[in-house]
Amino acid sequence: MSRIYLLHKPYHVLCQFTDDQGRSTLADYLQVPDVYPAGRLDYDSEGLLLLTDDGALIHHISDPRHKLPKQYWVQVEGTPDDAALEALRQGVTLKDGPTRPTRVRRLTRPEPAPRVPPVRYRESIPTTWLEIELREGRNRQVRRMTAHVGHPTLRLIRAAIGPWRLGDLQPGGWRSETVNTPRKRSPRQDRNPRSKPRRTR
Numbered sequence: 001m002s003r004i005y006l007l008h009k010p011y012h013v014l015c016q017f018t019d020d021q022g023r024s025t026l027a028d029y030l031q032v033p034d035v036y037p038a039g040r041l042d043y044d045s046e047g048l049l050l051l052t053d054d055g056a057l058i059h060h061i062s063d064p065r066h067k068l069p070k071q072y073w074v075q076v077e078g079t080p081d082d083a084a085l086e087a088l089r090q091g092v093t094l095k096d097g098p099t100r101p102t103r104v105r106r107l108t109r110p111e112p113a114p115r116v117p118p119v120r121y122r123e124s125i126p127t128t129w130l131e132i133e134l135r136e137g138r139n140r141q142v143r144r145m146t147a148h149v150g151h152p153t154l155r156l157i158r159a160a161i162g163p164w165r166l167g168d169l170q171p172g173g174w175r176s177e178t179v180n181t182p183r184k185r186s187p188r189q190d191r192n193p194r195s196k197p198r199r200t201r
Contacts, residue, residue, distance in 0.1 A: 001179070002053075002054035002057050003052065003177075003179075004051070004177050005035060005050070006177065007030055007050075007173075007174040008166060008171050008174065009041050011044065011115050013029070032051075036051060037050070037051050037058075038052060045156045046158070047072070047166055048159060048161055048166045056181055064137060067136075068161055070133065070137065070162075071158070071160035071161075072156055074156050075130075075153070076130060077152045078125060078126065079126055080130070088146070089104050103131075104130060104133075106131075107131050142156055
């Protein structure tokens with residue numbers, strides 16, 4: 001069993017515990033020794049960040065081979081039409097190659113709490129909230145995807161990572177959970193001939 005911490009990282013907080021430039025860090029919100037983030041969240045992004053002192057659990061969460069889905073609430077400029085949403089679902093081609101198909105839908109729930117500082121609005125241009133779920137994690141991928149279809153991201157909140165959800169955590173708030181640590185295969189299991197596929201004649 002391992003202990004995992006779910007933190008709602010606020011806007012403009014570094015995803016680390018120290019900074020030589022005086023910027024806000026995780027240490028301003030979580031005073032638990034010897035824990036490290038499982039993955040990252042950009043300085044200008046908000047939402048769910050997982051931390052633990054269990055190296056195997058960090059690897060399991062952050063390794064792209066496990067393809068844990070990550071869900072984001074994304075406020076974009078303008079009102080994406082059905083064609084733009086379908087393009088995001090099917091995958092768009094970015095500078096580092098095509099993205100995988102993803103789940104996208106318009107959010108109908110109440111908007112998240114206002115950001116501090118607030119998003120800069122332009123009265124002549126409406127905004128739309130989307131829910132986007134990815135199973136890959138390229139650098140600033142969501143922002144690049146929405147910009148590709150003509151709707152730049154104004155605000156990005158990570159709402160879930162695999163089975164862990166932001167829930168009712170407020171910015172800067174956190175909670176802890178106990179989880180089963182992922183088990184590694186032993187060399188004996190790998191050598192067990194019964195675990196290998198049989199040959200067919």
